[in-house]
Amino acid sequence: MDLMIESFPRLLDATILTIELTLLSLFFGVFVGVFFAVLRTSNIKILCCISYYYSYIFRGTPLLVQIFIIYFGFGQVEWLRESFLWIIFKEPYSCAIIAFTLNTGAYTSEILRSAFETIQKGVLEAAYGLGLNKIHVFFKIKLPIVVKQSLPAYGNEMILMLKGTSLASTVTLLDLTGVAKHIISTTFRPVEVFIVAGSIYLLMTFIIHNFVKILEKKLDYSK
Amino acid sequence: MELLAYGDTGWGDELFFATLMTVAVAITAIFIGFLLAAIFASFKLSNTRILNLIGSFYTTVFRGVPELLVIYLFFFGSSGAVMYVAKIFGYDGYIEVNAFLTGAISIGIISGAYSTEVFRGAVQAINRGQFEASEVLGLKKKIYYYKVIIPQMLRLALPNISNVWQITLKDTSLISVTGLVEIMRQSYIAAGSTRDPLFFYSFAAVLYLFLTFLSLKLFNNLEKHYSKGH
Amino acid sequence: MNKFKRLFLSIFASIILLSTSVLADKIKIGTEGAYPPWNAKDESGKLIGFEIELANFLCIYMKHECTIVEQDWDGMIPALVMRKFDAIMAGMSITDERMKTINFSQGYADEVASLAVMKGSSLEGMDTPKAINLSTGGSAVNNALETLTAALTGKTIGVQTATIHQNFLESGDVGKVNIRTYKTQDEVNLDLAAGRIDAALAAAVAFTDYAEKSGKDVVLVGPTFAGGAFGNGVGVGIRKGDNSSAQGKKDAKLLKDFNKAIDTARKQGKISELAIKWFGFDASM
Numbered sequence: 242m243d244l245m246i247e248s249f250p251r252l253l254d255a256t257i258l259t260i261e262l263t264l265l266s267l268f269f270g271v272f273v274g275v276f277f278a279v280l281r282t283s284n285i286k287i288l289c290c291i292s293y294y295y296s297y298i299f300r301g302t303p304l305l306v307q308i309f310i311i312y313f314g315f316g317q318v319e320w321l322r323e324s325f326l327w328i329i330f331k332e333p334y335s336c337a338i339i340a341f342t343l344n345t346g347a348y349t350s351e352i353l354r355s356a357f358e359t360i361q362k363g364v365l366e367a368a369y370g371l372g373l374n375k376i377h378v379f380f381k382i383k384l385p386i387v388v389k390q391s392l393p394a395y396g397n398e399m400i401l402m403l404k405g406t407s408l409a410s411t412v413t414l415l416d417l418t419g420v421a422k423h424i425i426s427t428t429f430r431p432v433e434v435f436i437v438a439g440s441i442y443l444l445m446t447f448i449i450h451n452f453v454k455i456l457e458k459k460l461d462y463s464k
Numbered sequence: 465m466e467l468l469a470y471g472d473t474g475w476g477d478e479l480f481f482a483t484l485m486t487v488a489v490a491i492t493a494i495f496i497g498f499l500l501a502a503i504f505a506s507f508k509l510s511n512t513r514i515l516n517l518i519g520s521f522y523t524t525v526f527r528g529v530p531e532l533l534v535i536y537l538f539f540f541g542s543s544g545a546v547m548y549v550a551k552i553f554g555y556d557g558y559i560e561v562n563a564f565l566t567g568a569i570s571i572g573i574i575s576g577a578y579s580t581e582v583f584r585g586a587v588q589a590i591n592r593g594q595f596e597a598s599e600v601l602g603l604k605k606k607i608y609y610y611k612v613i614i615p616q617m618l619r620l621a622l623p624n625i626s627n628v629w630q631i632t633l634k635d636t637s638l639i640s641v642t643g644l645v646e647i648m649r650q651s652y653i654a655a656g657s658t659r660d661p662l663f664f665y666s667f668a669a670v671l672y673l674f675l676t677f678l679s680l681k682l683f684n685n686l687e688k689h690y691s692k693g694h
Numbered sequence: 695m696n697k698f699k700r701l702f703l704s705i706f707a708s709i710i711l712l713s714t715s716v717l718a719d720k721i722k723i724g725t726e727g728a729y730p731p732w733n734a735k736d737e738s739g740k741l742i743g744f745e746i747e748l749a750n751f752l753c754i755y756m757k758h759e760c761t762i763v764e765q766d767w768d769g770m771i772p773a774l775v776m777r778k779f780d781a782i783m784a785g786m787s788i789t790d791e792r793m794k795t796i797n798f799s800q801g802y803a804d805e806v807a808s809l810a811v812m813k814g815s816s817l818e819g820m821d822t823p824k825a826i827n828l829s830t831g832g833s834a835v836n837n838a839l840e841t842l843t844a845a846l847t848g849k850t851i852g853v854q855t856a857t858i859h860q861n862f863l864e865s866g867d868v869g870k871v872n873i874r875t876y877k878t879q880d881e882v883n884l885d886l887a888a889g890r891i892d893a894a895l896a897a898a899v900a901f902t903d904y905a906e907k908s909g910k911d912v913v914l915v916g917p918t919f920a921g922g923a924f925g926n927g928v929g930v931g932i933r934k935g936d937n938s939s940a941q942g943k944k945d946a947k948l949l950k951d952f953n954k955a956i957d958t959a960r961k962q963g964k965i966s967e968l969a970i971k972w973f974g975f976d977a978s979m
């Protein structure tokens with residue numbers, strides 16, 4: 242019990258980094274996801290292929306491998322170290338964000354793609370028939386449908402990303418899991434630390450879960 | 465390529481066996497998961513409130529807490545817990561809980577949380593009427609479970625089981641922290657020893673891609689097999 | 695019938711013999727396998743290094759069979775306490791901090807710590823003595839620490855996690871530095887060479903070994919450190935034993951055995967010989 246109270250402030254402190262990593266990765270990940278989802282619907286074969294393989298590779302390999310390649314692997318590439326890009330790749334913080342963004346981007350693009358596919362042809366034909374132009378149709382018809390369709394799946398992805406940020410601890414960052422591990426390996430008391438750190442994670446999942454639920458209700462125009 | 469030589473001069477043989485280890489752990493873990501899922505899914509479907517709660521607690525915790533944290537709990541806690549239990553029974557020696565078991569159990573428990581949801585969803589998706597029809601036809605409970613419900617459940621659940629398998633397979637990379645020599649751990653050792661992390665981690669990625677590709681093919685065939693007659 | 699009886703008896707006897715030789719348990723020694731030249735792994739995945747060879751000799755002197763077990767550094771002491779193995783030989787320095795949890799044999803080798811940077815770093819050419827011992831103190835040590843503080847403040851320094859090197863940087867003796875902790879020394883070396891960190895702190899031989907094998911321009915700077923947070927040499931870590939339980943007695947005996955074996959190894963010049971082979975100089979103590 243003492244250990245739980247003692248370690249709580251330190252773990253709470255580390256939670257800030259976890260939240261930061263999650264939000265930033267999700268934010269950038271949406272852009273990457275939209276970009277590749279749009280590429281996927283393109284009629285040009287090579288663009289479609291690029292998008293397909295991007296999502297295939299990032300969904301088919303563990304996030305741990307991805308973050309290790311980007312941090313430890315790229316750190317050994319001479320020309321990268323001499324280029325301006327090194328400002329980004331030098332820091333573990335930005336490497337983690339890049340890895341997380343590319344990972345969540347791949348999943349997001351798949352979620353969006355299948356949402357795009359649910360749009361019925363008739364709806365679009367009707368819209369064009371009413372004289373709406375392409376941009377209008379995209380923002381006023383397609384996007385709202387896609388957002389609504391993909392919300393439940395994207396909610397899950399947000400939770401997966403929150404858990405995924407725990408891997409930041411493998412590249413020297415002291416996030417919630419990193420600090421928890423540090424406390425475990427110095428006190429040899431895994432259960433107490435797990436309860437505290439685990440509860441903080443569960444609270445965050447709970448918040449995300451309910452946030453998505455409220456959003457879903459708001460977007461439900463059928464009512 | 466020299467780095468991947470098979471034998472004492474390269475890392476080819478080590479990585480080959482590590483790949484087998486990854487597959488072995490993943491298969492053991494997913495079966496542990498199925499076992500847990502069978503229990504907890506029936507909890508969640510039962511009419512007893514306390515069982516419902518236990519079921520929900522299990523799936524919420526192990527789908528909401530990072531895998532790495534769960535693995536640390538088992539890695540640092542498992543031997544202690546087992547020995548504590550043994551002490552109650554009067555045995556005061558060291559009991560080795562080996563890395564394979566620690567890894568398979570911790571990944572299995574996580575995998576089981578996902579499987580529970582899959583099983584529950586599949587059972588719920590089967591039309592109520594079918595239970596009634598089987599009863600009217602006078603089928604014994606056992607028979608209608610094996611001949612009617614489970615085949616349908618499998619067909620419905622297969623795509624989702626495929627997903628759980630992919631998650632489980634990828635999660636095995638995290639047990640490298642416990643010292644079990646699977647793909648990630650072996651790449652880590654090779655990268656450290658040769659000072660060439662880019663090559664070895666990229667190669668690890670290729671190995672994982674190969675495994676996920678292979679299992680996707682396998683599941684596609686299974687799905688075809690089970691959707692016969694539809 | 696008699697024949698069968700004899701056969702049966704001999705089989706029975708050999709089973710007992712075999713099982714007792716299994717029961718006469720081997721000593722398990724935990725090592726990291728990632729801290730060359732102390733302990734490392736070669737291409738065939740075999741453990742090599744100063745401590746691996748020394749461990750084999752110590753076991754011969756103790757007339758006991760041993761197996762060497764691999765364990766990540768950050769779980770080393772927990773694994774010993776959990777009885778995953780019986781002794782640690784992993785370049786682990788004897789410190790008061792660790793003595794709170796485990797016991798140590800007498801030291802078998804000196805670990806001299808040093809800072810390392812990449813050639814051309816602004817930290818080169820610090821005006822400090824060649825070596826300082828934090829336990830002795832005095833104005834020379836204080837002056838050296840002041841010089842170090844001035845040079846290192848605000849710099850990012852990499853260390854392996856849960857090491858004496860991390861403890862030293864955290865003690866504030868060299869001012870406020872950004873400490874970055876890594877899982878293994880390999881990772882520290884990689885990031886030092888990549889320029890992600892301004893300097894690194896570890897056993898001096900860990901850097902010279904890396905520089906030699908990788909061909910990178912890693913150079914040692916500042917004084918070498920000993921005493922204080924750096925402890926008193928490297929020893930065999932063993933669980934704290936007492937007379938209250940069978941296991942406790944065993945652990946207490948193991949400590950005595952190791953101390954005796956180290957005495958023998960020292961007298962026969964084995965430690966010096968192995969140190970020269972792996973470190974290039976006599977680090978025995």
